Amino acid sequence: MTAQGRDLPNPSFPAAHGPRVSAVMANRNGASHIAAAVRSVLRQSLSDLELIVVDDASTDDSVSRIETLAREDARILLLRSETGGGPGAARNRALDIARGDWIAVIDADDLFHPRRLERLVGLAEERGVPVIADDLIHFSTDGPAPPRRLLGKAELQGPEEVSLAGLLAPVFAGGPNHLGYVKPVIRRSVLTDLRYRADLRVGEDFDLLLRLAVAGHDLTVVPEAWYLYRRHAASVSHRLEPDAAAAMVRAMEELAAGLAPLPPDLAGLFGARIARMSRTARREAAVAALKRRDAADFAARLFRDPAAAASALKTAALTLTRSRRPAASAPSDLVLVAPGAEAQPLPRSWRSMTLSPVGEMGPDERARLAAAAADPSCTVYLLGDAGVDIEGFLPEPGRALRYAAPTTPLVHVRTTAYRRPDALRRALEGLRAQTVSDWVCDVYDDDPDRSGKGVVEALGDPRIRYTANSPRRFASRNLDRCFSRFNPHGAEYFCVLEDDNQVLPTFFEENIRICETRGVEIVLRNQFVEHDAGTAQARLGRSGLLDAKFVEGLYPAETFRLSVLADMGVSNGGLFWSRRAASDLEIGMECSATIQEYLRTVAIRESVWVAMEPLAVWAENGADTGRDLGETAGWFLRELKLKRSVQHLQRHVWATASDEARAAFLEGSAFGYPETMRATGLVKSLCRIDGRGALGPREMARLALRGAAIHLLGRPMSGLDRFLAART
16 A cells, blocks of 8 residues: 555554554665565564555665555555655654554564564553563674674663663663664654654664653663664664764754753763764764865864874774675585474584574574574575574574475485576476486575576476575585485485486486395496587487496495596486495585595495496586686686696595505406506506506606696695595
C-alpha cells in the first residue's frame, strides 16, 4: 500500500482498533538490505503490527522492492518523500499516522529477531514502563568481523531503569555508555507532541531518549539482545561528518538551556557531555580537512586546537592501517550443531559451533553465532532442527544449508559447477538415469551469477540440492571440498561429478558391487574421453582414460602411488569410495586442481581396485584452469611451480618405495604403461638417468636437462613437505 506525498492511516486495521505495534522504518537508498529488514518485522511472533516505511527520496530501486513486498502483505504502508529530509523527518511522518499502542524503530539495514517485539512489549507491559530497549548484536556481511555487542562491557543482571542523569553519564552498568545507539520500543501515548529533531542526521535517537527522560519517561534497558545491527561500508550511523557532529552539539546545548537552571549534578553531566561532543566535532572537522588534502585548513586547526588535530592524525593513521590489512582468508566451512543434534567428524579446515537452547543462550553466545553465520567467506551448514528462536540470530537464515534428508542415501554425489549450465544439465540427467536410485547430490556453483540454480530448479528432483558459493572458491577449492570426510547425509558411498563430466547408468551399481564383493573401500573407475568437450566438434573416444596405464585388479597403496611417475594417478571423476575408507582424500592446502590429483594419489593409504570397464566420461577441457586459485601469476610461473612440485613429489614417492614396489613398476607386471613412458618419468624426475634402454642417448639427455632445469629454476609449492610427512 502506497501513499505519495500525503499521510494516510493504514486501512488494514479498523478505525476503532489499531495494531498493537507500529514499526517505523526510514529508508534512503537501502535497496541492498531493505527486503531483509522488512521481512524481519513481518515474521514477528507478535503479528498484530503495522510497518510504516518512509522513503526519503531514494534514487535506487528500494521503493520498487518495498512495493513488491507491500503487495504480498497488507501490514506494510509506504510513504514517499520527493526531497530528502533525513531520518528524523522521515520517522516523524510515520509517527504522525502510527496507530499502534507501541512504536518500534528499525533501520532499513538492520534486523529484528522474530521474538523481539513479543519479548520487549511483554516486559514493558508487565513492568508498567513506557520506554524499553535491549542490547544490539553487531554483524557484518561485507567480511569477517569479531563478535560484538553494543553493551558488551556492561554488567547488567536484569532490567535497569535509566534516568536523564544515567543517559548523560559516561559509564553505564560498569561499562562505556553507548545507550545513544539502542533502538527503543516506546508507548505511543507518552510521545504526545514529541518528535525527532529533523536537523539531526546522526544522534537523533539519543536526542529523543533524552527529551523523553526530561518528560519523566525513563528508559528501561534489558540485558537480552534481540536487535541485529548491520555494519557495512554504506552505513551512516558509524560515520560522523563534521556538520552532523556540530548539529549534535547544538541540540545538546539547546536542551540544556531549555532546562536551566539545572541542578549542579545535571549541569556537570551536561557540561561534560557537551565538551566530549565538541571535541569529537573538532576532530571530525580536522579529519575532513585531511581527506580534502587541504593543508592550509588543517594547519589552521592545528594552531587553534592541537589536541583535535593530533586526534585527527591518529584517526587517519588507524584508517590507513585498516585499509592495508591483508585480504580475507580463504573460504571456510562452519557447521552449526543444533541442540540435540549429533555432531559429525569434520575435515581439518572446518569449524563447528554447538548451539545451546535459546533459553540458555547468553548474549555473548548470540553475538558469536551472528558474527560467524554472517561471515561471507563461510559456507554455513545447519545440522538438526534449530527452530525459529535460534535461526533468528542468523542474519541470513536461508543461507544455512540444511541436511535433513528424509532417508539415509546410499550414495552422496558432490558436483562442482561453473558457468556451464548445458553441461551441468547433462551431468545431472546422467545421475537421474542411474540404475541405483538411492542417492543425493549437492551442487556447488562457483558462478557469481548462479547459472546452475535454474538448471537444478528446472529438473525439480528433490535429490539434487543447490548451493551458491559465496564468495567464489575457484576450481581447486571447490573440488577439494567434495573429497572431505564430512558426511551430512549419512551416506555409504561417495563420488565427485564435475559439471562437464558424465556417469553412465550402471556407474553406481558396478562400483558398489566391486566394493562389496572385493572387500575394498576405494575404486578407481576407467572413463571414456570426450574430445573437444563443450564445442560443436565434441566427440566420444573409443578408449578409456586408464587404458594402457593400469590393468584390472587390486593395487596396494605403495604400488598405486608409483603411478605418479608415469602419469597423474587418480582422476577425480573416476574415484568412488565408501564411508569406511581410511584415506583422507581432501588435500586441504592451497594448490591447483591439477596437482590435487597427484597429491590425492599419494594420500591413499589402502588398497585400490582399478576397474577397467569405462562407466564414466571425462571431458577433455582445459578452458577453466586459469581460475584454479583466482591467482594472477602468468602461465610460465604457474607451470614452472606445478612441474617442480610434481618432480618433488615423484622423487619422494620413488625414494620411499620398497624394492618390490619399484620392481613392479619397472618390470610392468602391475601397470600397462609402455616402457618408454615409465622411463621418461624416471629420467625427467631425476630418479634414474639410465633410461633402461627404452630411450636413446639424445632423448635421455634432453629429458635429463629438462628435469635439471625444472629442479634448478622452480620452487615446490609451499607446504608440500609437510603434506608428504603427514600423509605418507
